[in-house]
Amino acid sequence: MYSHAYQSEEPDAQMRERKEFLAIAVSIIAATASMGTVYLIFSPRSASPPDVAVEGGYVLNQTPIHTTVRSMALSLxxxxxxxxxxxxGSHDVTVTNMDINRATLLCDAPFFIIDSSGSSKTIRINTQVSNANITMATSNVSxxxxxxxxxxxxxxxxxKDIVATANQDHPAMLFHCGDITPFGQQDQYQRFDDAVANLSVPLFLTAGNHDIRMGGGHRYISRYGPSTYSFDFSGAHFTIxxxxxxxxxxxxLQWLQNDISSTTSEHKFVFTHIPPFDPRPGSNHTFLNxxxxxxxxxxxxxxxxxVVFTGHIHMFNISVRNNVTYVISGxxxxxxxxxxxxxxxxxxxNVTVSDSQVKTETVLLSEPSFARDQVxxxxxxxxxxxxxxxxMGLPAIEGFSSFQNxxxxxxxxxxxxxxxxSDLLALVGGMMPENTLRVIANDGYSQDFCYGNVFPNESWYQLQGEMALAYSYNGTTVPxxxxxxxxxxxxxxxxxxxxDCLQTSAPGMGCQVYVSAGSRWVRYAQRIEVV
Known part of the structure; x- marks a missing residue:
């Protein structure tokens, strides 16, 4: 009789698992009845999680009965x-972020597959010995x-558009050079995860400056593992x-030195968020150090x-310095x-490597389709x-302005x-001095403002002027x-x-939290609400 040793699950979950295992057992019996007597051994669940040693991956979650590992390479x-x-005993293992159609799965313990979809595979191990070794590896490609x-x-x-193309074209992998989210919140990461849920090839990530804001760095690691790692595949070394x-x-820096200098791969590719230099004359959107x-x-x-691939500067640029190619894809x-x-x-x-040649192709995307024409x-x-x-039917305010980042x-x-x-709020009952004004963008980004920002006194007016919702910039109107x-x-x-921003930000708001006047200029404004 199959039974659980782990008692913290709900009884319904235990019953579902028994039924699932028995259904698989019945199918095994039916498939092998002609071979004679079939012996089924039902291994109990362990009361504590096993020790895990992993190479090429990161343990995201573990319970006494289930271990989830995110692959950080094409071989794990x-x-x-x-x-x-x-x-x-009986233990489930889920490996995520692996091309399950190309990768070969090997395990030295008895197992069967519970689920296989997208870039994730779950197996159940049943063994009477004290350990099990699992390997998943994608074969090299020409x-x-x-x-x-x-x-x-x-x-x-x-x-979503890139995921759809990748599922048809089937590249070996995707790389995201960071700034996945507006400011690293759980719901923002979740929306990204939902967008890539059906991706059938591995996606390798690193964190951007937006991703680490407001505690986002910890959330990043809990979902994707470390943001500094490397691996080899098909004659190339990939350093993130x-x-x-x-x-x-x-x-x-020492890790990078050791990692890049020790590889024997023919090609070396590096991925990070911020480029080490800004290729635009007179611009400096690059390292602080x-x-x-x-x-x-x-x-x-x-x-x-x-090639060094980066983001951060919202544009495409390719430049060569002393035989090293730098590609900005932001x-x-x-x-x-x-x-x-x-x-x-x-x-x-789109990068292809063939016959010792590296080729890069820029693939155009549609402009973001935010609903920018209403608030x-x-x-x-x-x-x-x-x-x-x-x-445009309301009294307009017009003027030249700019902000510092x-x-x-x-x-x-x-x-x-x-x-x-202030004119917009007058349409919905105004705002009291004790209220906070919250502006929320279509992408989830938000900023809080105090009464003094909306109704500035003379000293604040000299620093910030009127606070407005702009619908036109240099003669171009939304959308x-x-x-x-x-x-x-x-x-x-x-x-x-x-x-100016520091002096016109109430405690806990604006530049008192994050010193960037530009962060107050919320784009894609969707909701302006008094709270």
Missing amino acids: QLQLSTKNGGPL LLKFYVLGDSQGYQGSV FNSSAGDVPEST TTAATRLIDLFETESVD GAGATLYEEPERGGIYHYV VIRGTDEDITLTVDDL QLDNWRGQGVYIGVKI DWSSGLRVIMLPPDGQYSND
């Missing part, structure tokens, strides 16, 4: 062993193909490392890295930084939905037309203006600096 080795030397994308930042439309803080600690950036460039050149959904002729395109990169204004007791046409670079310079936030609807500040001098 896993050993389960009991702590007391007793029999391992034509190596992989996709690279970056900076989707919560927009899942492009992600975390640069999300605008710096690389000495320990990571310039010394670390210089050391990285020297390392890539010394070790003859083929166009998977976030607002673009440049005009199309200078690389401001929504895209991903909900919500008061404490009522709300109203306004279209762009409705907004976290790197002290100026962005958003231009003439804006919009409606004062053609891709960053609108957008909350803006219109200071008298046309420059909303980080220092």
Whole structure:
């Protein structure tokens, strides 16, 4: 009789598992009846989780009866062993992020497959010995193909399009160079996971600066494992490392040195979020620690890295420095930084390696299809939905403005037309001094503002000017203006600096939390509500 040793499951779950196992047993009996007597051994569940040793993967979750491992390579080795030397018994193992159609599964203990879908496979081991060894490996290919994308930042439309193409084209793998989310919240990560749930090939990730905000770094690890790792496949070495803080600690630099210098693979590819230099003249959207950036460039050149793939700068760019190719792919959904002729395109990169040649192809994506032409204004007791046409029918405010970002670079310079936030709130009952105004974007990003931002006194007015919802920028109106609807500040001098932001942010808000005046300029504004 099959029974559970682990008692913390609900009785219904136990019964379902018994029925599932017995159904499989019946099918085995039916299939092998002609071979004579069939013996079935039902192994009990262990009362405690087994020890796990894994190479090429990361243990995401473990209970006494189930271990889930995310593959961090195209070859994974896993050993389960009991702590007391007793029999391992019955234990389920789920391996995620593996091409289950191409990978070969080997296990030295009796097992059967419970589920196999997308890029995930679950098996149940039944053994009377104390350990089990599992290997999943994808065979090398003569034509190596992989996709690279970056900076989707919560927009899942492009992600879903890339997944659909990958499921048809079947590259060996995908790489996302970071900024998966707007600011690293669980629901934002979950929306990304939902978008890639049907992907049939492995997806290798690293964290971006947006992903680590507000505790997001811990959430990243709990879902995807470490953001610095490496592996080999089909004559190529792939190195992924975390640069999300605008710096690389000495320990990571040493790891990179050892990792890249020790490989014997013909090709070397590196993936990270922030590029070690900004290829645009006069721009500096790159590492905060310039010394670390210089050391990285020297390392890539010394070790003859083929291509360094990054994101962070929302555009496409390819440049070559001392025989090292640098590809910036930051166009998977976030607002673009440049005009199309200078690389401001929504895209991903298709990379092929054949006959010792590395080729990169830029694949265009559709522009994000956010519903940018309407906004909900919500008061404490009522709300109203306004279209762009409705907004254009209200008293307009117009002026030149710009903002400073976290790197002290100026962005958003231009003439804006919009409606004062105070006028919009008047439509739904206004705002009291004790209230907070929350602006929520279509991609989940949000910012809180105090009464003084909406109704600035003289000193605050000189720093931030009027707070407005803009529907037009430099003569382009939503939806053609891709960053609108957008909350803006219109200071008298046309420059909303980080220092201005600090002085006009209430405790726990704005630049008191994250020093970037640009973070207050919420794009894709969908809801403006008094809370």
